[in-house]
Amino acid sequence: MPAETILLLGVNHKNTPLAVREKLALSSGYEQPLQELSKIDGIREYHLLSTCNRVEILVYASEDVMVEKALQKFLFGDALSPEEYDKYLYLYRNEEAVHHLFLVAASLDSMIVGESQILGQLKEAYRWASEKKCTGPILNKLLHKSFSVAKRVRTETCIGSSAVSISFAAIELAKKIFSSLENKRVLLIGAGEMAELAAEHLVGNGAKDVVVANRTLERALDLAKRYNGQAVGLDEVVDQLERVDIIVSSTGAPNVILHKADVKPVMRNRLNKPLFFIDIAVPRDLDPELNDLDNVYLYDIDDLHNVVELNKAERDKEAIKAKRIVDEEALKFKDWLAGLAIIPTIAALRKKGGQVCRLELERTLPRLKNLSDAERKTVEKMAGAIVSRLLHDPVVFLKSESCTDQSDMKVDLYRSIFGLEKE
Amino acid sequence: MLSEINYLLFNSVLLVSFVACAVYLVFFFSQKEKLRKVARMIFIASGILQSCYIFSRYLIAGYTPITSQHEAVVFFAWSVTWAYLSFHWRYSVRNFGTFVSVLVFIMLVIAAFASRDFQSLAPALQSMWLPVHAGVSVMAYGFLALAFCGGIMYLLQERELKSKKFGFFFTRLPSLDSLDQLNSHCLAAGFVFLTLGIISGSVWARQAWGTYWHWDPKETWSLITWFLYAAQIHQRFTVGWRGKRAAVMAIVGFCAVLFTLWGVTYLLGGVHSYAR
Structure with a gap:
């Protein structure tokens, strides 16, 4: 049987442009892609993460080039030719994969380092994977560990406090376009979580009216109510453009929903008062050419990144601290993983037995004062024999056929039963 | 005597404007709030000196000094300076002073190259x-x-x-x-x-x-x-x-x-x- 390995491959905002990412993003949810993944041979456990900034596949599978090929094919689909894969793709194995996952969870690999959305997205992705029984002992442990790493980073460093979300970056920009947000009107296209977050920030900075346009009016009404705003249908967006100043678009629509030709006549009607478009949807909602219009400023997710770079230096210091935590935890996980092999487990078990034996002897022998040297030897021997007798069957079990297949779960359980984790 | 003062005045206007412009530029690069206040004080001083210089020329010539090339440009610089300062009193625009002080300094340098002689009107x-x-x-x-x-x-x-x-x-x-x-x-x-x-x-x-x-x-x-x-x-x-x-x-x-x-x-x- 070939050796097993943890494999992580994907694309992210660092080396893949938005135009490519939006082709790969799974807009249809996790269910179907997870099912497709399960069809790939040689995969034991799998997990999938798709956000606007990254698409990553994490699997525990046999070490086989064919598996890697199949995963790449799955990731890129028909969007790119195999020759182009290398340009964007990153692929990590074992320790490197663990390390990368921890970095992602701790928001150190995020476009906006320190933002907290990624952890929620990762948890959501994991919920899907575990519900569909895609993950097993290895990935379960790994993902749970990544959550706790993220928490540790958050509590032990200040990376979250100066963290700036996408919306924060948007506000920086808005303040360079409009001198203040007082009395500015906001239009949300799409009423998702991101839109909500953006609205909260904008209103917090003085924006006055919030108009929500959504496919389902009900959700729009819900959100609008919270800001004493108004809810409209998606077809009314163009009319609303005459009255608003800041537009945050975050629908899950597969195509562009607002074109340059729609906005151009609006500018005349609003006497060229500036319009600030923020497109946080992937795939993009807004025509990139909007930015060519006078007094129209369009920013998509990647552009917002640049704003965030501005106050990067501060966070870089904290990021170093956070990286150390990640390194540390990745090493610990590596040890755990190594321990899962059968031979080290037997060794650890024997070692523990020997330790217990020695400890008890040291406690008992001083109390038996009248023992001769020969008798003392006999007692020691007996203690040793009890331990090895007791351990004989478990060791045989571990070496048996039933453990070589599906071993991880058993070995993991085995290690917990005998308390081998703590060393 | 008066013309000597007049001569000195213009040189000091030039110098003070240069300093104001330089401090504004340093502020522009470093963005230290303290420097901005210093630069502004110097710029106000430059504005006052410009007024004194124009007044001294008026005393010497006996008419409003705005007819020769030199006078016109100095007057121009003076009006930019005071237009800026009067605006600043109402509301402030971040780092506007840097750009204005550079413009004023350039104008004064141009004035320095023009003839400073008094002409009969x-x-x-x-x-x-x-x-x-x-x-x-x-x-x-x-x-x-x-x-x-x-x-x-x-x-x-x-x-x-x-x-x-x-x-x-x-x-x-x-x-x-x-x-x-x-x-x-x-x-x-x-x-x-x-x-x-x-x-x-x-x-x-x-x-x-x-x-x-x-x-x-x-x-x-x-x-x-x-x-x-x-x-x-x-x-x-x-x-x-x-x-x-x-x-x-x-x-x-x-x-x-x-x-x-x-x-x-x-x-x-x-x-x-x-x-x-």
Whole structure:
């Protein structure tokens, strides 16, 4: 049987442009892609993460080039030719994969380092994977560990406090376009979580009216109510453009929903008062050419990144601290993983037995004062024999056929039963 | 004695303006709030010294010193300085001072190269209209120069925002909206003075030459400048010419102002060409 390995491959905002990412993003949810993944041979456990900034596949599978090929094919689909894969793709194995996952969870690999959305997205992705029984002992442990790493980073460093979300970056920009947000009107296209977050920030900075346009009016009404705003249908967006100043678009629509030709006549009607478009949807909602219009400023997710770079230096210091935590935890996980092999487990078990034996002897022998040297030897021997007798069957079990297949779960359980984790 | 003081005064104006400009530039790079206050104090000092210098020239010459090339430019610099300071009193625009102080310093350097001699006043200019007409016109130029500075700042900032490459200017320059407002306010003030300048000029022309208007090159170019600004203001209120277009127009308008002030005198001549 070939050796097993943890494999992580994907694309992210660092080396893949938005135009490519939006082709790969799974807009249809996790269910179907997870099912497709399960069809790939040689995969034991799998997990999938798709956000606007990254698409990553994490699997525990046999070490086989064919598996890697199949995963790449799955990731890129028909969007790119195999020759182009290398340009964007990153692929990590074992320790490197663990390390990368921890970095992602701790928001150190995020476009906006320190933002907290990624952890929620990762948890959501994991919920899907575990519900569909895609993950097993290895990935379960790994993902749970990544959550706790993220928490540790958050509590032990200040990376979250100066963290700036996408919306924060948007506000920086808005303040360079409009001198203040007082009395500015906001239009949300799409009423998702991101839109909500953006609205909260904008209103917090003085924006006055919030108009929500959504496919389902009900959700729009819900959100609008919270800001004493108004809810409209998606077809009314163009009319609303005459009255608003800041537009945050975050629908899950597969195509562009607002074109340059729609906005151009609006500018005349609003006497060229500036319009600030923020497109946080992937795939993009807004025509990139909007930015060519006078007094129209369009920013998509990647552009917002640049704003965030501005106050990067501060966070870089904290990021170093956070990286150390990640390194540390990745090493610990590596040890755990190594321990899962059968031979080290037997060794650890024997070692523990020997330790217990020695400890008890040291406690008992001083109390038996009248023992001769020969008798003392006999007692020691007996203690040793009890331990090895007791351990004989478990060791045989571990070496048996039933453990070589599906071993991880058993070995993991085995290690917990005998308390081998703590060393 | 007085002329020595006068000479010293101009040199100190030049020096103080240079220092103000330098401190403003250092502030622009370092963004230390303390420096801004220092720079502003020095700039105010420069403004006061400029006033003293103009007054001392008035005492020596006995007429409003605005007729020679040197005097006109000094007066121009003075009007820019005080237009800026008066605006600053109302509201402030981030790092505007740096741009204005550079412009003022450049003007004073130009003045330094022009002849500082006193000329006897041509008979046609010996009138109480001289300070009114020339003074009001140059005040207009002062405000229009501010609009010009604002326009340049707008274009720099707008370029960074549109290209999404946030470099040196992004954090240092104010918001587009405040620059556009600055443009509109300076233009409004400048336009009022410009109109008054042309009206006072034509009234004076009626007294001096008998007709209100006789298409002398300077008059023509003033009128062209006036129309440029009038069109701009009209367009802003009717179809919303703002932002980049307004900024470009402020720069074009100011070029017309400079041409009216210097170009006409040297290239086209005409009855207005006293200051040589």
